[in-house]
Amino acid sequence: MKNKLLLLLLILLAAICxxxxxxxxxGALMDSAELKERLGPVLAGSGGFVGWALLPQYPTMQNYVELLLDTPEFFVMFWNSVKLTAGVxxxxxxxxxxxxWGLARFEFPFRKPLYTLYIILMMMPFQVRxxxxxxxxxxxxxxxxxxxxILPAVFSTFPVFIMYRFFRGIPEAIIESAKLDGAGSLHVFWFxxxxxxxxxxxxxxxLNFxxxxNLIEQPLTFLKDKTLWPLSLFLPDVGLEKAGIAFVSSVVTLVxxxxxxLLGQDYLEQGIAASAVKE
Amino acid sequence: MRGIAAAKGRRTRRHLAGRQWEGLIFVLPSLTGVIAFILVPFLDVIRRSFTEVMSGKFAGLKNYRTIFSNSAFLQAAGNTVRFTVVCIPLLLMGSLAAAVLLQRQKRLGSFLKSMYLMPMAIPVASVVLLWKLLFAQGGMLNGVLSFFGAAPVDWMNSDCAFGVLVFSYIWKNLGYDVILWLAGLSGIPESIYEAARVDGAGEWRCFVSITIPNLLPSLYTIAVLSFLNSFKVFREAYLVAGDYPHKSIYMMQHLFNNWFRELSVDKMSAGAVVNAAVILMLVLLLQRAWEKE
Known part of the structure; x- marks a missing residue:
């Protein structure tokens, strides 16, 4: 009984997540009339509270079509997000x-302080930089x-920290035997x-995707030209008056x-867990 | 014979030492970027924090005195500290409890675990819509609470905004921390538990005397990573409430954005140095405490 209750609690937590x-x-499938009615209490202050349903009354693709046809700026921003993320x-x-690789597998002087420096830099929030x-x-x-x-983000030390943990875990014996067979450092690294x-x-x-x-602080600070903005800055601009568009663009950002x-879930878990292992 | 062996040993050692330097070549591109893009400019920021903007003359601690008497800075610093002190223990305890319970769920365990990670994948911008509808005066949360006869609260425009932000942070990071704790838990050998159970230890006793002490080494990393992620709540705060949110969620990043808009280089440089110093001290302090373990 107690176990059932605990399981129920865990499932409830998952539902909230x-x-x-x-x-x-x-919301993306609701037609504009339904959205207007449901959001009334927030939009027009018409009293009462926003009520939500698990399914729309009359599911429609109207919002998707509208986004596709009427909001060219959305595509520009989507493309901007793709460019920025891919570049980084x-x-x-x-x-x-x-x-x-260099930090994990070689014992050069000042390796340890250098690694500590990388960890400290990884901790610094945007306001410091x-x-x-x-x-x-x-x-x-x-x-x-x-x-x-893109450029400052490329030199972020967080990915180095994650990959370091994995490279560190490769058994020394494998590398030693390759070296004995005459493989150079570049060979060992590559193969x-x-x-x-x-x-x-x-x-x-x-993790970095x-x-x-989700990038918000940097483009907000350094990009004045709105045509360069990524998706993450588009949504707050839409506002609730155009709820249909807001819902659909949220979905498209989410996808x-x-x-x-979903594809990289195992790697995501491994990546997170790797940082918990004590060296 | 001995001489030859020694000479050979020296040669391989020297040979090895030569090879070890190659590591630096691998690191060099990254290190160059870090020096050029982060370290050198930050040194310049430190220099600027001690100079006057207009004249460029040495100003001593004047800029620091300015920010420490600036009420917005004190407000933001206070909020950030309050947020850290409230959130991190809550998250650490909540995620540990979830991890311990999850570890026993053989069938649904891994499915639930991925559900907990989902918020990490949901872009902040996509959540904003829900947050607005959830926490508005006429929003869904007040709707649910009104069933129980509670008066509606304007969540984002009162002191409750702080609570909303705490909730956002925990919602977003629970799964991440659960994975970290599970990694720690999986390192505790089952045999210790078995031995304790044979000696008649109950579940709670096992948790307190075996699980907790064995997880202490993980605690440092998990605390540091949770701290790192706590800076990111600014995104939710900014997207939901804009440049000037309720004062209880006015964070460092809001302040820096305002300083940036006013081009107050003096305040920004002193502020950046203070922030960096505090974080540096915290990390080193935690690390020392951790190494003593």
Missing amino acids: CYPVIFLLT LAGQLLIGVPAA MLSDYLVLDALKLLDSHPGI IGLPLGAGGIVSALV LEYW PAVFVF
């Missing part, structure tokens, strides 16, 4: 993977441009490190993230 997805999917992830792969980022971007004439958002550390690389990619798909989440 997932409810927003159901809420958005339902590609750069982090190129720069971060070798760095994690805001002014220094601005100064650099201003000097490089990169303000108000996508490279200005042993990359395949055996692939799980860590994917984990870092999944979710992070950069890539949930897709990556």
